[in-house]
Amino acid sequence: MLIRRLQSSSPDFSQQLDSLLAWEAESHDAVEGAVKEILAAVRTRGDAAVVEYTNRFDQRDAKTVADLTLGRELLQQALARIPAEQREALEVAAERIRSYHEHQRQESWSYQTPDGTILGQKITPMDRVGMYVPGGKASYPSSVLMNAIPAQVAGVPEVIMVSPAPRGELNDLVLAAAAIAGVDKLISIGGAQAVAALAYGTESIAKVDKIVGPGNIFVATAKRAVFGLVDIDMIAGPSEILVVCDGKTDPDWIAMDLFSQAEHDENAQAILISPDKAFLDAVENSIARLLPTLERKDIAGASLAKRGALIEAGSMDEAIELANRIAPEHLELSVEQPELLLLKVKHAGAIFMGRHTSEALGDYCAGPNHVLPTSGTARFSSPLGVYDFQKRSSVIQCSAAGASKLGRIASVLARGESLEAHARSAEYRILPGDR
Structure with missing residues (x-):
């Protein structure tokens, strides 16, 4: 088996997908x-x-x-x-x-x-x-x-x-x-x-x-x-790519996009989702024909066999639902109008829009960072960025009137928490006319 085939309509599809996505970093x-x-x-x-x-x-x-x-x-x-x-x-x-x-x-x-x-x-x-x-x-x-x-x-x-x-x-x-x-x-x-x-x-x-x-x-x-x-920055898992395609992109392009992550290591994950069964067949044929031409064919082949998949979805809407469930590191929207699908994407490290935007461009020179959340962590984390190297400090400067007003509020809350020193510290700043 070069790569497994899954159908979202299968009764046990959810369990199959969970098993495919399961990954825990080695711990010896x-x-x-x-x-x-x-x-x-x-x-x-x-x-x-x-x-x-x-x-x-x-x-x-x-x-x-x-x-x-x-x-x-x-x-x-x-x-x-x-x-x-x-x-x-x-x-x-x-x-x-x-x-x-x-x-x-x-x-x-x-x-x-x-x-x-x-x-x-x-x-x-x-x-x-x-x-x-x-x-x-x-x-x-x-x-x-x-x-x-x-x-x-x-x-x-x-x-x-x-x-x-x-x-x-x-x-x-x-x-x-x-x-x-x-x-x-x-x-x-x-x-x-x-x-x-x-x-x-x-x-x-x-x-x-x-x-x-x-x-x-x-x-x-x-x-x-x-x-x-x-x-x-993060504890990163294996590289991932998820391609959502309407079936109209050159299947050789899609196969090579899947290889681009599969060649990283045997635990990398490459998944294609499309509602077009004939297109999935074509991509599978492209994989079989092109894989032997790769220098790292053994690594890519092991990755595809172990953690890769071609998934037949019921519709493009369902394909995006699955993409959000997977929350991939790299998401390619290989469709005619990717901006329409983008509105529905909630979880992805980096999103590559349209047929001409290969993930490899993002790895090297497009501009956005290629240090991305993996293993579904795009649900709650973001690409490495400038904000990761900056700290934010809160700044508070009260006027006498402001300290008096806030002091009364803080006093009530502090005494409610039985923190007397907090309350008295705030009360010292309350103006005589506000007591």
Whole structure:
């Protein structure tokens, strides 16, 4: 079976869909134990533990954290080394990402009530952000841009990037992306020890306010463990794509769109929903014909067989109902008038409108962020954005008249809660004429 077929009219369809969507992040006692040990070591021994674990896991021979650190000058050198075509692609993508995220920037505001009280909200950026980027021979320059640029737009003064470099291997494209995105420095460390260093701080690595970026199960487990001491972006599950199609898009296009997420890993999920059975047949044929042409055909094939599906819905309205139930990371509305369906979409990380808008464009250069909620969490969470790197503080400034008026109200409520000091603190500000 290349990919399963489901019909919404089947009596057990709801159970079948629940089973298809079910996903729980791996959790092994061995992983939890190893991460706990590493976090404790870095917290107590700082730089020495970071260097020790990095040398052990990444086959390095560093003596100090300084041996593992690249400043802006070395990042700029990598930018100068890459081919002109790659540099231009990075710069165009970065500019589009920056332009989009500038629309998200929030500003402080205030207003005055009739009694003279000033109420408002002060927006301030975080002081320092840590960004985790998978390293070695892997190349994820898009992740660098998507994580660093919103922080910069938010006004974060310092962005520290960590990325493992097994045997000292660093990818020039990733380093070049870091230069373009304005990363302040890169420390070539990875795994739980990198997360610990960012969360706790060491002699050479400053503690950050937030850790963002993808990683393996050790990284995800470490991020979960330090959340609360620092903020994190999310604990992301496998990549997902859901395509809703009216049956009039080229089936080869749709098959390749499904592959675009299935090739990430065997647990990725690719689903197509359409009311057109003949079209689903055509897409299944395209999958069978095109899958062998992929370099990552084994991974994509395993993903489709394990978690993929072609679902026949009763109508386009039902297709959207199912999409809202699934709450996918990526939702393609591959139809003639996607804006009509958009009005009915409630839950999705990113929505790709029309036949020509492939999800892959969003991964790299369209502009919106590709760090998105997975595993149905789009029901209550949003893409990474500038707002994730800004804090909001409430501002309250009472006039004498305002404090007197509010004091009477606060007094009643505080005494109702048996909090006498609260009440008396408010009562001290009540003007004699208002008592």
